[in-house]
Amino acid sequence: MKTKRFFLQENELPTQWYNIQADMINKPMPLLNPATREPLKPEDLYPIFAEELCRQELDQTHRYIDIPEPVQEMYRYYRSTPLVRAYGLEKALDTPAHIYFKNESVSPVGSHKLNSAIAQAYYCKQEGVTNVTTETGAGQWGTALSYAAKVFGLEAAVYQVKISYEQKPYRRSMMQVFGAQVTPSPSMSTRAGKDILTVNPNYQGSLGTAISEAVELARMTPGCKYTLGSVMSHVSLHQTVIGLEAEKQMEMAGEYPDTVIACFGGGSNFGGIAFPFMRHKILEGKKTRFIAAEPASCPKLTKGKFEYDFGDETGYTPLLPMFTLGHKFAPANIHAGGLRYHGAGVIVSQLMKDGYMEAVDIKQLDSFKAGCLFAKAEGIIPAPESCHAIAATVNEALKCKEAGESKVILFNLSGHGLMDMSAYDQYLAGNLANYSYNG
Amino acid sequence: MKTKRFFLQENELPTQWYNIQADMINKPMPLLNPATREPLKPEDLYPIFAEELCRQELDQTHRYIDIPEPVQEMYRYYRSTPLVRAYGLEKALDTPAHIYFKNESVSPVGSHKLNSAIAQAYYCKQEGVTNVTTETGAGQWGTALSYAAKVFGLEAAVYQVKISYEQKPYRRSMMQVFGAQVTPSPSMSTRAGKDILTVNPNYQGSLGTAISEAVELARMTPGCKYTLGSVMSHVSLHQTVIGLEAEKQMEMAGEYPDTVIACFGGGSNFGGIAFPFMRHKILEGKKTRFIAAEPASCPKLTKGKFEYDFGDETGYTPLLPMFTLGHKFAPANIHAGGLRYHGAGVIVSQLMKDGYMEAVDIKQLDSFKAGCLFAKAEGIIPAPESCHAIAATVNEALKCKEAGESKVILFNLSGHGLMDMSAYDQYLAGNLANYSYNG
Numbered sequence: 001m002k003t004k005r006f007f008l009q010e011n012e013l014p015t016q017w018y019n020i021q022a023d024m025i026n027k028p029m030p031l032l033n034p035a036t037r038e039p040l041k042p043e044d045l046y047p048i049f050a051e052e053l054c055r056q057e058l059d060q061t062h063r064y065i066d067i068p069e070p071v072q073e074m075y076r077y078y079r080s081t082p083l084v085r086a087y088g089l090e091k092a093l094d095t096p097a098h099i100y101f102k103n104e105s106v107s108p109v110g111s112h113k114l115n116s117a118i119a120q121a122y123y124c125k126q127e128g129v130t131n132v133t134t135e136t137g138a139g140q141w142g143t144a145l146s147y148a149a150k151v152f153g154l155e156a157a158v159y160q161v162k163i164s165y166e167q168k169p170y171r172r173s174m175m176q177v178f179g180a181q182v183t184p185s186p187s188m189s190t191r192a193g194k195d196i197l198t199v200n201p202n203y204q205g206s207l208g209t210a211i212s213e214a215v216e217l218a219r220m221t222p223g224c225k226y227t228l229g230s231v232m233s234h235v236s237l238h239q240t241v242i243g244l245e246a247e248k249q250m251e252m253a254g255e256y257p258d259t260v261i262a263c264f265g266g267g268s269n270f271g272g273i274a275f276p277f278m279r280h281k282i283l284e285g286k287k288t289r290f291i292a293a294e295p296a297s298c299p300k301l302t303k304g305k306f307e308y309d310f311g312d313e314t315g316y317t318p319l320l321p322m323f324t325l326g327h328k329f330a331p332a333n334i335h336a337g338g339l340r341y342h343g344a345g346v347i348v349s350q351l352m353k354d355g356y357m358e359a360v361d362i363k364q365l366d367s368f369k370a371g372c373l374f375a376k377a378e379g380i381i382p383a384p385e386s387c388h389a390i391a392a393t394v395n396e397a398l399k400c401k402e403a404g405e406s407k408v409i410l411f412n413l414s415g416h417g418l419m420d421m422s423a424y425d426q427y428l429a430g431n432l433a434n435y436s437y438n439g
Numbered sequence: 440m441k442t443k444r445f446f447l448q449e450n451e452l453p454t455q456w457y458n459i460q461a462d463m464i465n466k467p468m469p470l471l472n473p474a475t476r477e478p479l480k481p482e483d484l485y486p487i488f489a490e491e492l493c494r495q496e497l498d499q500t501h502r503y504i505d506i507p508e509p510v511q512e513m514y515r516y517y518r519s520t521p522l523v524r525a526y527g528l529e530k531a532l533d534t535p536a537h538i539y540f541k542n543e544s545v546s547p548v549g550s551h552k553l554n555s556a557i558a559q560a561y562y563c564k565q566e567g568v569t570n571v572t573t574e575t576g577a578g579q580w581g582t583a584l585s586y587a588a589k590v591f592g593l594e595a596a597v598y599q600v601k602i603s604y605e606q607k608p609y610r611r612s613m614m615q616v617f618g619a620q621v622t623p624s625p626s627m628s629t630r631a632g633k634d635i636l637t638v639n640p641n642y643q644g645s646l647g648t649a650i651s652e653a654v655e656l657a658r659m660t661p662g663c664k665y666t667l668g669s670v671m672s673h674v675s676l677h678q679t680v681i682g683l684e685a686e687k688q689m690e691m692a693g694e695y696p697d698t699v700i701a702c703f704g705g706g707s708n709f710g711g712i713a714f715p716f717m718r719h720k721i722l723e724g725k726k727t728r729f730i731a732a733e734p735a736s737c738p739k740l741t742k743g744k745f746e747y748d749f750g751d752e753t754g755y756t757p758l759l760p761m762f763t764l765g766h767k768f769a770p771a772n773i774h775a776g777g778l779r780y781h782g783a784g785v786i787v788s789q790l791m792k793d794g795y796m797e798a799v800d801i802k803q804l805d806s807f808k809a810g811c812l813f814a815k816a817e818g819i820i821p822a823p824e825s826c827h828a829i830a831a832t833v834n835e836a837l838k839c840k841e842a843g844e845s846k847v848i849l850f851n852l853s854g855h856g857l858m859d860m861s862a863y864d865q866y867l868a869g870n871l872a873n874y875s876y877n878g
Contacts, residue, residue, distance in 0.1 A: 004515050007446060076443050077523075077818070084516075088590075106545050108818030110857070147818045151527075170860030177814050177863050375616050379516070379547030379586045418549070418857040421609030424616050 004087065006249040008080035014244040015072060016064040017237045019056075020275040020347060023282050026354055027060050028233070028346040029321035032308060040318050048218055048226045049234075050123040056234040065237065067119075074118045074151060078107045079241065083249035088377035090397070097400035098255060099393060101413045102246045102273060105380060109174075111415030112269055113144035113229055116238035120227040121148035131224040133157045133217045135185065135210030137265075138164050138337030138385065139171025140415050141229025146180035157224075159185040159213045162205035164337040171419050185210035192216050192314040207266075207341040208327055212314035219316075230266030230338075231311060231320075231345045239272025242412060247276050250410065257288060257410035259396055263388040264292035264301065264359065265338045267345035273412040275347075278356060290357035292348070293392035295339045295367070297332040297435035300325050301352055301359035309343060322349040332435035334364050335423035336384040338414075360395070362388045365434045368427040370394045371417065383415035384423055443526060445688040447519035453683040454511060455503040456676045458495075459714040459786060462721050465793055466499050467672070467785040468760035471747060479757050487657055487665045488673075489562040495673040504676065506558075513557045513590060517546045518680065522688035527816035529836070536839035537694060538832060540852045541685045541712060544819060548613075550854030551708055552583035552668055555677035559666040560587035570663040572596045572656045574624065574649030576704070577603050577776030577824065578610025579854050580668025585619035596663075598624040598652045601644035603776040610858050624649035631655050631753040646705075646780040647766055651753035658755075669705030669777075670750060670759075670784045678711025681851060686715050689849065696727060696849035698835055702827040703731035703740065703798065704777045706784035712851040714786075717795060729796035731787070732831035734778045734806070736771040736874035739764050740791055740798035748782055761788040771874035773803050774862035775823040777853075799834070801827045804873045807866040809833045810856065822854035823862055 021027060030039035045054035056065060067075070086099040104112035124132055132154050136142025142158040149156035158180050165172060165184040172182045185205045186193040192212035196203055203209070211228070218226035228235060250256055260277050262270040270292050280286040294301055300323045309324040311317035324343040331340035344352070351357050371387035373394065374380070382390055389411045400407050417424065426432045460466060469478035484493035495504060506514070525538040543551035563571055571593050575581025581597040588595035597619050604611060604623040611621045624644045625632040631651035635642055642648070650667070657665035667674060689695060699716050701709040709731050719725040733740055739762045748763040750756035763782040770779035783791070790796050810826035812833065813819070821829055828850045839846050856863065865871045 002512070003449060004512075005449075005517075010442060010444075073441070073443075078444075114818075147815075150815050151818075170857075170864070173860040173864045173867070174820060174857075176867055177811055177820055178818075179815060372616055376586075376589050376618060379553075379590075379617075381613060381616055418609075418613075419860075421612040421858075425609070425612045428612070428615055 002087065005082040005084050006252045007082055008245055008248055010076055012248060013075065013079055014067065014241050016066055018240040018244060018276050018279065019059060019062055019065055019237055020279065021060040021233065022063040023279055024350065025282065026350055028350045032319040034315065034319050048215060050120065050127050050129065050225055052123045053120060053234045056237055057232055068122060071119050071122050075241065080245045081106050083246055083253065085253065086378055089374055092373060092377040093394060093397050093401065095397040095401040096404060096406040097397040098406060098408045099397060100250065100253065100410045102242055103413050104242060105413055105416035109143045109147050110418065111140040111144065111383065112239060112242060112272060113141045114148065115241055116229065116235045116268065117144035117148035119238045121145065121152045121154055124225050125152040125154060129154065129223060129225045131155045131157065131221060132227050133214045133224055134227045134229065135159045135207055135214045136229065137161050137207050137340055139168055139175065139419065140338055140383065143171060143174045145227055146175040146178035149180065150178050156180040157217060158182045159187065159210040161185055161207060161210050161337060163333050167335060167422060168419050185213050187213060190216045196313065204333060206313065206331055208313035211312035212316050215312065215316045230268040231343065233345060233347050235268040236271030236275065236345060236347060239268045240275050242272040243274060243276030246273060246410065255408045258407040259289045259291060259409045261291045261293060261389050261392050261409065261411040263339060263385045263414060264294040265341050265385065267348040269412055269414045271345065271348055274357065281356060291392055292357060292359040293362050293388040294359055295334055295336055295388060296361040296363045297334055297437055298340055299361045299437050300342060300344050302361045303437055306349060306353055311343060320346050322346050323352060332438065334435055335420060336367065336388060338385040339388065360392050362391045363434050365432060367391050368424065368432065381417045382413060383417045384420050386414045441526065444521040444523050445691045446521055447684055447687055449515055451687060452514065452518055453506065453680050455505055457679040457683060457715050457718065458498060458501055458504055458676055459718065460499040460672065461502040462718055463789065464721065465789055467789045471758040473754065473758050487654060489559065489566050489568065489664055491562045492559060492673045495676055496671055507561060510558050510561050514680065519684045520545050522685055522692065524692065525817055528813055531812060531816040532833060532836050532840065534836040534840040535843060535845040536836040537845060537847045538836060539689065539692065539849045541681055542852050543681060544852055544855035548582045548586050549857065550579040550583065550822065551678060551681060551711060552580045553587065554680055555668065555674045555707065556583035556587035558677045560584065560591045560593055563664050564591040564593060568593065568662060568664045570594045570596065570660060571666050572653045572663055573666045573668065574598045574646055574653045575668065576600050576646050576779055578607055578614065578858065579777055579822065582610060582613045584666055585614040585617035588619065589617050595619040596656060597621045598626065598649040600624055600646060600649050600776060602772050606774060606861060607858050624652050626652060629655045635752065643772055645752065645770055647752035650751035651755050654751060654755045669707040670782065672784060672786050674707040675710030675714065675784060675786060678707045679714050681711040682713060682715030685712060685849065694847045697846040698728045698730060698848045700730045700732060700828050700831050700848065700850040702778060702824045702853060703733040704780050704824065706787040708851055708853045710784065710787055713796065720795060730831055731796060731798040732801050732827040733798055734773055734775055734827060735800040735802045736773055736876055737779055738800040738876050739781060739783050741800045742876055745788060745792055750782060759785050761785050762791060771877065773874055774859060775806065775827060777824045778827065799831050801830045802873050804871060806830050807863065807871065819852070820856045821852060822856045823859050825853045
């Protein structure tokens, strides 16, 4: 009997997140206050984020951080997510590689984003916050935050990137079912939005712009905090539950990954699955390869520069030491809305610089081709973002076929694509473009 | 630590389906050949269905039927589905009732329908069939069959009820991603479709009509068999994996249901969760209540007659002894497309007649109200069909609150509503109608 899915028992679930910063040889360079150019202290971030999140953000000493019990309780609603041996995909590719994926699409909101949304909403509630705000691209993060806010009795206001708001109207409906207020970004409700629309009335929006709007709302509204779905180090921290579970599940499968692959937007999905395994590369010299799959049209890791840059379009955030295409970069209108971001998180940027990981860029049509292959083979229609990880996995598995090597490949299926069927529709009709990098 | 989800290990999964016909005191009355009025023999169904399915359909003697190993292998891809204690919903209702739901929405295609699709596709493949055809309402069954066909290397042609094809265009895309051909029904591709469109060019379709078209295609096409997503006894048989798992999982939870609830279209989702528990009512006199939740606008169990009727609009099928609104009944355009069917399966009809179960009817707006409450409480947006089961559960849980009783309620969450967000959109905007029975 071939085992296809590996689950953990409730008492085997992680009770701590893994903070890779504590183990990094070269720590991430400090975030800078843009006015003073002084390194940021946690207190400097208090006006925007919940205080505990600010401390986690800059924590370079504690390897493990306890997951609060109410957060663990919510995790138990959908975790562990299954680790799946992709026999169907292996067969379709006729590859000797052993392909595994961690299926985060089974989370109630359909993606890994809930792992951090629950934590962020919890800390906000603990600290007396009443309202949370955020940006969302494809809507995965916005949906997760909307539900998490509801769980902890907070009101949520979400700025959704306009192109996604239009491409994926039902994501908006999902957020509304969970009780959130959703505004397409750029909007006229903030100074940041007005400024951008004045220069370019037809601007389709970007995560960078939506972040500016949400940060501005948080700053201007008493009792309101900003939350973020990726990029920041505390978000990757929360996402390490994925890799911590996967590590135990791979053990159940009797294997250890030679290659770990994830799609890459701001880095939290990548860090989530990669960091717990990378720990053994840093500490014990394991030879595992880590591959970030980014869109060819938004290639911050493969074509960006490592430098201090803002996290948002307007320049409200601290300066972050990261691989970036520039905070004014306007990404092409690909359907993988969650990957349309100009920069990479500071931890991942440092790890990239230090050679612990590599990156590949994937064209939109190649991503959907891989996604359709995966759907037919495994029955799950992947999110356009996840299609990038699948395309990179397919490439690696085909190299194994050529070389006759049975390598073990693990990728993160960050979410399902059921809210993205219009994109598949366009792909199947041959109406999808193959944007290249226009920076 | 409160346990929220109960899973079975792979070696605890059912290896046999449960055939309630063997245990029924009053067996279902025979299906009749409409021309001769003679009781049907399995051979009479061979031109339409795979032969093994015909034998299962009329089997009144074997209590348990082995699940073929290749079907078990596919089941292991997504089963067991979790049994979830709905603490969130209990809290939202402030009820002393213990509410559990079996979460079939985690199947790769998003609903319980895959349980029978895999079995049917498997038997067809075994018997040398190359093409399968079927009807689908909301698209849950069509999606499941499209994927199952792909798994076993069959081509699939799906007739989708026109109103659903238009209300839920992305269901069509899903089927197409899995490689199926999808046609809105009634269509001009069959005599049955042409006849109906000639009389009423704007007819929005119904499951009854789509069945006629698919049956006609199967009859006219060499190597092609018809498959069905509900109503027939062999479909309920396959769905008993739900209840068989749930029984073991309830045991893990240390409880036994006082009430089992499922939405009701043709009866396979209902039978799937109910029959394994009902076995103990028949054999051991357990007092469990079984409640079928049907739409107020399509109330075959609460307002239909028990009589011989056709399963399809045109009259291609055998005559079935069942509760029916008449095979010419045109259901209102509710969003719960899977419940828009005029009749009830023969097993359920007999059990209803014999008092083993009861039925309630739920208005469309009440179903969505319950669905939104559930979404906020549990994070899962339920299918419009499943919303009917939730509404019935909410009613029962509120009765418990009034009476101060801690009853144990189990319902089947047959699928998620992520492809039905347009319906939620209309509901939230106040644009949804509350159709009543127009028969």
